[in-house]
Amino acid sequence: MGIFRAYDIRGVYPGELGPELALRIGLAYGSIAAAKGIREVYLGRDARLSGPALAAAFASGAMASGLTVVDVGLVHTPLIYWLTARDGSREGVMVTASHNPPEYNGLKVSYSGKAYHYENLYRDLESSLGASSPLPWDRAGAYRSEGHLEEYMEDVLRRSPPPGRRVRAVVDSSNGSCWFARELFSRAGVDVVAVNSEPDGRFPRHVPDPLREEAYVDASRAVREAGADLGIVFDGDCDRVGFVDERGVPIGGDAAAMLLAADALSRRPGSKVVLNVMMSKAVYDFVESIGGRPVAVRVGHSFVQDALEREGAAFAAEISGHFYFADSYYGFDDAAYAALRMIGIVSRSDRRLSEVVASLPRYYSSPESRIRCPDEVKFRVVEELRRRYESEGLRVIAVDGVRVEVEGGWWIIRASNTEPAIVTRAEAKDPKALESIASRARSDLESAMRSLGCTP
Numbered sequence: 001m002g003i004f005r006a007y008d009i010r011g012v013y014p015g016e017l018g019p020e021l022a023l024r025i026g027l028a029y030g031s032i033a034a035a036k037g038i039r040e041v042y043l044g045r046d047a048r049l050s051g052p053a054l055a056a057a058f059a060s061g062a063m064a065s066g067l068t069v070v071d072v073g074l075v076h077t078p079l080i081y082w083l084t085a086r087d088g089s090r091e092g093v094m095v096t097a098s099h100n101p102p103e104y105n106g107l108k109v110s111y112s113g114k115a116y117h118y119e120n121l122y123r124d125l126e127s128s129l130g131a132s133s134p135l136p137w138d139r140a141g142a143y144r145s146e147g148h149l150e151e152y153m154e155d156v157l158r159r160s161p162p163p164g165r166r167v168r169a170v171v172d173s174s175n176g177s178c179w180f181a182r183e184l185f186s187r188a189g190v191d192v193v194a195v196n197s198e199p200d201g202r203f204p205r206h207v208p209d210p211l212r213e214e215a216y217v218d219a220s221r222a223v224r225e226a227g228a229d230l231g232i233v234f235d236g237d238c239d240r241v242g243f244v245d246e247r248g249v250p251i252g253g254d255a256a257a258m259l260l261a262a263d264a265l266s267r268r269p270g271s272k273v274v275l276n277v278m279m280s281k282a283v284y285d286f287v288e289s290i291g292g293r294p295v296a297v298r299v300g301h302s303f304v305q306d307a308l309e310r311e312g313a314a315f316a317a318e319i320s321g322h323f324y325f326a327d328s329y330y331g332f333d334d335a336a337y338a339a340l341r342m343i344g345i346v347s348r349s350d351r352r353l354s355e356v357v358a359s360l361p362r363y364y365s366s367p368e369s370r371i372r373c374p375d376e377v378k379f380r381v382v383e384e385l386r387r388r389y390e391s392e393g394l395r396v397i398a399v400d401g402v403r404v405e406v407e408g409g410w411w412i413i414r415a416s417n418t419e420p421a422i423v424t425r426a427e428a429k430d431p432k433a434l435e436s437i438a439s440r441a442r443s444d445l446e447s448a449m450r451s452l453g454c455t456p
Contacts (some may be wrong), residue, residue, distance in 0.1 A: 003016050004118065004123070005417055007116070007118065010100065010105075011420075013048075013104065013111070017054070018379075019056070019069065020204045021052075023061040023106070026065070027124060027135040029058075029111075029115065031065050031135065033062075038090065040067065041062060041068070041071055042080055042083045042093070043072065043093050044071075044094050045073070046074070046176060047200060048236075049102070051096075055098070057259065060188065063140075064141065065135075065136060065139055066139030066141050068126075068142040070146050071143065072147065073093075075147065077096055077238065078092045078239055078337070079148065079149065080094045080333035082332075083108050084151055084163065085136075085330045088112050092110045092111070094110070094237070096177075097236070097258070099210075099211070099240065100418070102202050113330045113331065115301055116302065116306065120316070123126075139149040147177050153183070155339065159329050161321060161341070163343060163347040166190075167178065168192075168226060170222040170226060170230075170244075171198055172196050172232065173194070174203065175203050175204060175208070176238060177237050178335065180190045181265070182197060185334060191449075193228060195222050196218060201362060206367055209240075210233050210234070210242030210320070211319075216250045219233050223244055227246075230244065234339075240320055240322055240335055241321050241335035241339050245317070245352070247354055253318070253320065254282060257317035257416070258283055258287075258317075258321075259342065260300070260323055260338065265345045267328065268314040270292070271295045271313060272294075272295050272313035273317075274295045274311060276304060276319065277298055277397065278299055278414075279317065280319075280423055280427055281427060287370075295397065296397075296399055298400030299417065304322065308331055313326060314327045323335075325337040355393055364428050364431050364434040365426070366426045368422075369423070370423050370425070371422050373454050378416070385444060387401060388444070389404055401413055404441075409429060410424065410437070411440065412426075413441060422449075424441050431449075
């Protein structure tokens with residue numbers, strides 16, 4: 001089934017993922033969880049219109065397999081991580097499709113504050129659903145509702161470094177799960193200007209994706225109008241975040257990663273910092289320059305989080321806006337907590353955010369580009385390119401897709417873990433070299449796609 005992806009289940013509702021399939025997934029998951037001794041599971045959902053139906057169907061299946069479902073309602077994904085990090089005897093399931101368009105939904109399972117990935121859960125779920133023997137459904141489970149947002153906010157505020165001067169921040173919740181942001185940041189002593197804070201699974205103002213330029217339009221305008229120090233833009237389930245400076249200009253994931261990494265390393269000097277392969281070389285160089293030790297890893301929060309724990313790192317970052325703190329937090333990607341850390345950085349600086357960003361090292365980078373390609377073809381395209389590049393004697397890093405390093409820059413081509421698309425990005429030391437490298441990457445990708453019958 002194409003809905004079982006690298007680190008979650010995700011598809012279009014209801015054609016690919018509807019209530020009937022969600023019920024069967026609940027049955028299969030319940031059997032797997034029971035075999036591990038799990039008796040209770042937290043269940044949350046984001047603001048998508050299909051969320052209540054999918055959550056109810058999954059809960060029915062899980063209960064029929066003997067589990068007790070603890071429904072925590074409309075929450076953000078990091079709250080589920082937080083619950084399982086505090087209570088290792090329970091797992092968590094979040095009904096969400098994160099930053100995808102409103103017609104998508106999905107299921108994300110976590111344990112001990114960490115997300116499962118295909119190899120350690122979703123492959124077994126897929127196999128269970130495809131087996132000829134019927135799933136067990138005659139065990140008596142239970143259901144109850146609990147609210148944990150207040151406890152979560154108190155804990156997050158306790159773990160956030162104290163701010164310096166008072167900061168004014170525009171907070172754009174993208175009509176998603178971070179509807180509580182105004183209250184959280186106000187308690188932290190921030191002057192908050194909230195936009196798009198009402199949960200609405202249609203995402204009427206803009207796509208809930210901080211990688212997309214249009215996601216920043218409302219926050220940028222509000223920052224200029226309010227004379228704010230910065231703007232904060234969350235994705236649909238509040239595990240990703242992007243920032244704009246006091247001029248309303250997005251600072252980008254690379255700059256945000258450098259600022260947050262420096263903050264973490266100031267608390268744990270000399271620590272490792274995990275970075276995915278889409279990050280700028282400038283981030284790797286910057287981390288080394290301030291005494292950190294960068295570690296490259298493939299894209300995807302499950303893989304990054306595994307590396308964070310394995311390497312004993314203080315911090316991890318992805319270009320898409322996932323930021324993970326293990327210096328004074330739990331090590332999972334919590335956008336609300338990351339935003340509090342960025343507010344703290346701004347509040348303790350005597351310079352404007354734009355000035356701080358301007359002082360950081362920079363390469364010239366193309367934006368992350370996504371080219372539609374069917375799931376059954378995208379990995380073959382990337383493999384075809386790997387063979388071509390290696391036969392040409394190019395330096396290829398195959399941690400995730402193909403990252404080709406050439407004189408003066410690099411490009412990467414990789415299959416998306418979350419949608420039927422191939423992702424590309426290029427970087428160089430000057431604009432002319434970037435134009436040449438990006439053009440080569442695009443031409444190679446289109447050629448490989450056409451050779452496998454996929455129209456760019």
